[in-house]
Amino acid sequence: MYSHQMIFFRIWNYYLPLYHSYISANQISRMASSKIPLSVRITDAVHRTTVLGLVGICIVGIGSITYNVYRNSDFAKMNENKLTFNKEQYHEARKEEDN
Numbered sequence: 001m002y003s004h005q006m007i008f009f010r011i012w013n014y015y016l017p018l019y020h021s022y023i024s025a026n027q028i029s030r031m032a033s034s035k036i037p038l039s040v041r042i043t044d045a046v047h048r049t050t051v052l053g054l055v056g057i058c059i060v061g062i063g064s065i066t067y068n069v070y071r072n073s074d075f076a077k078m079n080e081n082k083l084t085f086n087k088e089q090y091h092e093a094r095k096e097e098d099n
Helices: 003-020 025-030 038-071 087-098
Strands: none
Touching: none
């Protein structure tokens, strides 16, 4: 077996039991309130909300950065008629400004 396959199977065998022991929100809501204390349910709700909020902020941030990079690139269709300049023109303009 290749080394990357071996690493994959070790990771898979480690995390698979953890995945099956995960309690979903539906399972928690179906349990009787006497089985899970109120503080645990509140903490769980706050934690899930925080994680979803952070993930959402990251997705929106990455999306906006990607969109802005695309909009300012030469690949965007709206930039086909973008003004370009030669280095010589730039240096000539700088010399005129200095005088």
